[in-house]
Amino acid sequence: MTFEKTPGWLDWHPDPSKPAFQLPSGAVDAHCHVFGPGDIFPYAPERKYTPCDASAQQLFALRDHLGFERNVIVQATCHGADNRAMVDALRRSGGRARGVATVRASVTDAELHEMHEAGVRGVRFNFVKRLVDSAPKDELASIAERVARLGWHVVIYFEAADLAEHEAFFASLPTTVVVDHMGRPDVGRDAFGPEFDRFIRFMADNPRVWCKVTCPERLSISGPPALDGERNAYRDVVPFARRVVEAFPDRVLWGTDWPHPNLTSHMPDDGLLVDFIPHIAPTAELQRKLLVDNPMRLYWS
Numbered sequence: 001m002t003f004e005k006t007p008g009w010l011d012w013h014p015d016p017s018k019p020a021f022q023l024p025s026g027a028v029d030a031h032c033h034v035f036g037p038g039d040i041f042p043y044a045p046e047r048k049y050t051p052c053d054a055s056a057q058q059l060f061a062l063r064d065h066l067g068f069e070r071n072v073i074v075q076a077t078c079h080g081a082d083n084r085a086m087v088d089a090l091r092r093s094g095g096r097a098r099g100v101a102t103v104r105a106s107v108t109d110a111e112l113h114e115m116h117e118a119g120v121r122g123v124r125f126n127f128v129k130r131l132v133d134s135a136p137k138d139e140l141a142s143i144a145e146r147v148a149r150l151g152w153h154v155v156i157y158f159e160a161a162d163l164a165e166h167e168a169f170f171a172s173l174p175t176t177v178v179v180d181h182m183g184r185p186d187v188g189r190d191a192f193g194p195e196f197d198r199f200i201r202f203m204a205d206n207p208r209v210w211c212k213v214t215c216p217e218r219l220s221i222s223g224p225p226a227l228d229g230e231r232n233a234y235r236d237v238v239p240f241a242r243r244v245v246e247a248f249p250d251r252v253l254w255g256t257d258w259p260h261p262n263l264t265s266h267m268p269d270d271g272l273l274v275d276f277i278p279h280i281a282p283t284a285e286l287q288r289k290l291l292v293d294n295p296m297r298l299y300w301s
């Protein structure tokens, strides 16, 4: 089957630079995706966008180029609850990738066990309206109950403005809960103002909640984009990510978000994205926790 990309879709960077920042040994890219290829793993009929292809081999080439040891591959919404592309990538990784799936309540225990065998360790609940029609909460709660028995966690993706609506549900989940992209703060606001204070309080009140300090290229308003040798990109996102890393050093994860779905303004050079890390995790100890200790504890222990 052939697919036509959503108009305005930007392909991933074809030739990322080598990062200047030396990743600690054993570093994990804890948020990335695979797309298709569509002729082997077709995109889901209910998808809200059609991406360019981004295969497991291409992801692993980027991993090696940037100096990561491992990946956590998160099911992308363009594949709906058909996890075959992601699971195939896990199987091809030789144990160097773990996965986060999207499942419906109809998933069988046998299917969950098969995914566990392949390396899946979590499910993703998405509340971002431009990406999905989100499932009813009682359905999600029953999925969380079932995957908790496998020792999996729940990844949640939501916009900052919607935290108040969903907070009680998130706090009720029986697993570790990992927030994608810092809960998408409006970085035009103060990193120490009421909106982000609320997010920090949510993490402080719920010790099971972790946070991915990811996607500066997606959250930034000021830019400048990580392109053309710019090594201090996305300055407006730094105080938000750094606040989370310093407050909760044992509950943070970092990832590239390759192949960067739905960016229309620019495509970052992934090498320069890695150079963002020392700005948000300024010491070797914080970097080791963020890039090695935390993801290893959550995904490989």
Ligand SMILES: O=C(O)c1cc(C(=O)O)oc(=O)c1
Residues within 6 Å of the ligand: 075, 076, 077, 078, 131, 180, 218, 257, 261, 262
């Ligand atoms: O903000 C986004 O557009 C986005 C989309 C997806 C997905 O479609 O799964 O995943 C992400 O991590 C971010």
